[in-house]
Amino acid sequence: MIVDLHNHTSLCNHAEGEIFEYVEKAIESGTKCFGFSDHAPMDFDPKYRMSFAQMPEYEKAVLEVKEKYKDKIEILLAYEVDYLKDHMDERVLNADVDYLIGSVHFIDEWGFDNPEFIGHYQHEDIDVIWQKYFNAIEEMAISGHFDIVGHLDLIKVFKFMPRKDINELAKNALLAIKKADMVIELNVAGYRKPVGEAYPSASLLKRAFELEIPITFSSDAHKPEQVSLFNDEIVKLARDAGYTECAFFRKRKREMISF
Template identity: 35%
Template sequence: MKFDLHTHHSRCGHAEGEIRDYIEAALKAGLQVIGISDHSPYFGSKEDHAEPGIAMAKSEFTHYISEVLKLKEEYKDRIEVLLGVESDFFPEHADLYNQMYEPYPFDYIIGSVHRSGGVSIFNKNRWKGLSKNDQIKAKDEYYDLIRQSADSGMFQILGHIDAMKGYYPEFSRIQTKMVEETLKIIGGHGIAIEVNTSGKTKTVGGWYPADDILERALFYNIPITFGSDAHLPSRVGDDWEEVQRKLREIGFKEWVYYRRKEMQKVPL
C-alpha cells in the first residue's frame, strides 16, 4: 500500500496547485491513501493572516477543512483522502491550538517546529559567528521544542525532526545528547515520526531525518510514516520506493498512517 501524509497547496502561500491537484497526482502515482496537511494558521496572532507566505489565514481554516471533507467523499471510491494539518508548535499557544482543532474530524495532526529562539529554523544566517557552545545551545533548544511537542499529546506525527539542517548541513555534526533524549521520549509516547523527502529540495540534499536518527528511532520502537512534504503536485509520493528500501535495510518491518487518529500499520 502506498501512502503520503504530508502535502500542501496554495492556501499556505508558498505551494503551487489546489487540493484536487494533489489528489489527482496521488492517483497517477499509484497511491491508495493521500493525506492533505497544509500549514495551520497562526492562531496565536491577533491578525487574520499573520504570515501570508507561510501559512493560511485563520478565516480560511474552516474552508480548508470543508474542501478536504468534500473531496474525501468525492474520491472515496478511487482513493482514501485523509484530513490532516501540519501544525506549528508554540508551547505558549498549545492550549489555543488544541481548542481550534478539537471540533474537527482530523485523521491526524503533524506537529512541526519551524521556529526556534524566535528565528526560522531554515534561516542559515542564524549560525553565523556562533561559538561551538552556542551551536550546541541552539540545537538543544530546537530538540527541547520537539520534546515538548511530543509531551503535549497534540500530535499523531512529528514532522521533519532534523529539518534545521536544511540550509545548514553542518547541523548534523553538532554533538548533543538532546537528540537521543528526545527520541527516547517520542518512543515512550508512541508517536510516529515521518521520513520526509523534501530535504532533497534544500541545501542538505537528503531526507529528514538522517539515517543515524532512523536507526535510533528503531531502537526506541518509534513508529515511522512517510511524507513527501509536497509543495508541488509533481512531488507527491516522491522517493516512496527508495524510502521503503532504506527502512527495510535499517530493520523496520512496518510503517504507519492514521485514520480518525487511529494508527494503521502497513507491512514494509
Template identity: 40%
Template sequence: MWIDYHTHHARCGHAAGELEEYVLRGIELGLKQLGLSDHMPLIHVDPAKYYEGMAMPLEEFPRYVEECLELKEKYRDRIDIRVGVEADYIEGYEEDIAKLLEPYPWDYVIGSVHFLGEWDVTDFRQLHNWEGKDVDEVYAQYYDAVQKAARTGLYDYIGHIDVIKRFGQKPTKDVYDLEKQTLDAVKEAGLAIELNASGLRMPAAEMFPSRRMLEYCLAEGIPLTVGSDAHDPTKLAQYLDQAYALLKDLGFTELATFDRRRRIMVPIE
C-alpha cells in the first residue's frame, strides 16, 4: 500500500505548490492514498511576532478544508485522497484546538509538537533559542509535551515524535527511557505514530523516529503510518522507499490508514 500521509502546501506560508499539484504528483507517482495535512493556524502566538510564512491565516482554514474535499471528489477515480490536518499541541490551549478542529470532517488529525511556548523548535530561524539552554532539559520538556498531546484525545497519530533532534542538538544523557515513556503514553491513548522520512534531508540525517524507537513500537504493538512531510510537490514521497524498506527489515507487516477518524490497518506491499 503505497501511501503518503504528511504533506504541506502554499497556504501555510512556508511551503510551495497548490493542493492540486500534490494530487497530480501523487497520481504520477502511483500513490494509492494521499493525505493532505497542512498545519492548522496558530492560536497562541501574536501574529505581530510571526516569522515570515509561519502559519496559515485563520481565515484560510475553512477554504483549505473545502478545497481538500473538492479535490477528493474530483479525483476519486484516480487516487484516494484523505483529508487531514497537522494540529500543533500547545499546552493550555487544548479547548481552543478542539474548537478549531470540531467543525470539519477530518479523516485524520496529526498531533505534533513544534512549539515549546512561543519557540518553534523545528524552525531554523529560531536556532538561537538553544543558546544557553540545558539540552537535556529541553529534551525532557519536549517529550513531556508529546506525552500530554497523546493524552488529550484530540489526535489520531503523533507526528515526527522525536523531531527535537532535527538540528543535531544531542542530550548529554541517554534519553531512551524518556522515549519509551512517550511511546507508552501513545500506546495507552490508543494512538499510532508516523515514520516521517523528512529527517533524512535535515541535519539529524535520520528519519523520525529512530530505529530503536521503531523497534520498541514493533515490540509493543504501536501502529505506524508513513509520510514524507513534503513542503513542495516535487518532494512528495521523498525517501519513502527507504522508510518502507526499514519497516520491512524490522518486521512490520501493516500500516495504519485513516478514514473519518477510524484507523484501518493495511498490509505493507
C-alpha cells in the first residue's frame, strides 16, 4: 500500500510483534506513509487497549521509529478512538498526533465485533442492529473529533447480514461523513474475518465516491506479517469505484497522493 494508516502495536494487548518489525515490513512493501493508530485508552473495555499511563510510552516509541527510518519511509502518529458516549477523553481527543481514526466497536456497550460476545446476535433483530451501528457512525461524524472513519461497515464482520438495503441503512451516516469532511479508510482486515471482504463493501464505496468522500488505505495490522496483505485487492476495489487518489495526514492536515 502506498499509504497505510491503521496499524497497531503490542500495547493494545491483542497485537504481536515489535514496532520496528511493522515498519520494516512496510518499507519492504513499498509504503510511502505508514501510520500507527493503536487503540486509544478509555475508561471502558481496558482489556483491549493501552492505559492512559502508557500514552507517553506509545507516542515516544512511534516518534523514535519515525526518526530512525526517516530516510526510508514517513511514519505517522495517531490513535484509533472508540466512539462511545460518555467514555471518550480529552487527553486522547486533544493529543498531539497526525490524525485520529474514529471507530465504532460497541452498540449499547456490546462489543459486537468481539468473538467472545458473538452469542448476543441471536437475541437481536439484525436490521435494528445494523441501523444502530450506522446511527453511531453518523453521531461519530457529527462530533467533529475525527479525521478518518474506521472500517465503515464493521458490523458485517461475522457475516450476519441485514434484510434491508445496506446503502439505505448507511445513507445518513455517509451524508454526515461528507458534511464533516472526513476520509473513509479501505481496510483489508475484513479479508481476514468471516465476512471475507474489505471494509467498506464495493457498493458503499461506490456511493462514497459519488458523494466525493476521500479514501485512504489501511492494513489494520495486528502482526507485522499482516502489513500490506491484500494490497492488490484493495487497490483494485478503489479503482473500480473510481478513485485515483488517497489521503494521508500531517498534524491533522489532509494531503492527497495518487496511487
